[in-house]
């Protein structure tokens with residue numbers, strides 16, 4: 325199955341994706357995670373995007389589209405994928421349609437208060453990228469990942485100024501994709517407010533699996 329996970333920052337896209345890859349046996353492709361890995365490794369891409377991401381702005385369409393096009397040309401995504409955080413602009417969605425055919429778009433519906441609560445407590449594993457939360461999903465040993473033992477840290481773009489910017493950017497550039505995909509008959513709205521186990525049940529029901 326070829327899916328897009330669409331929604332505001334902190335909606336829980338990455339958290340559900342980890343569960344969904346197990347259910348659907350497909351790859352998760354998170355543009356945000358690819359950029360964060362490039363930043364950590366100080367590659368030319370990482371050096372180019374670090375200040376943009378830290379400020380909560382979007383990386384330019386040309387760079388992002390080229391990255392996803394290259395990734396979707398690999399063999400491991402022939403049977404399906406979850407695009408987590410791409411497309412984020414109308415030009416990205418139009419470009420995607422020229423190199424892949426998406427089957428469904430899952431729209432994570434959550435008010436701003438929910439986003440602020442989730443991003444305010446998020447803690448991420450530096451090694452495997454797993455998302456913990458200071459209240460909703462604490463690591464069993466503070467500061468260390470339960471899954472790989474990696475160091476757990478707070479993302480630079482989860483600072484309050486960057487979060488406000490990300491919400492603004494989401495409203496201006498990404499939210500128009502809701503109507504774009506609804507008009508194509510691909511959109512499935514998911515209430516992103518409940519705890520993740522309940523969302524998994526609703527996600528499976530919505531896909532009829």
Ligand code: AP5
Pocket residue numbers: 331332333334335336337338339340354355356357359376377380381382383384388408409410411412413416442443445446447455456457458460461481490516517518519520523
């Ligand atoms: P990206 O990494 O995609 O960030 P984002 O969209 O802002 O989304 P997040 O990862 O912050 O949130 P999420 O929805 O995955 O929530 P999570 O599961 O972590 O992108 C980062 C940056 O890269 C962008 O700002 C941009 O600069 C750049 N970029 C990426 N893609 C781009 C593109 N296509 N074009 C241009 N630039 C691009 O959950 C959040 C927290 O809540 C966690 O702590 C989690 O434990 C908790 N939580 C999750 N679900 C639940 C639940 N159901 N109940 C309770 N707690 C929950």
Ligand code: MG
Pocket residue numbers: 337338339354356
């Ligand atoms: Mg994410």
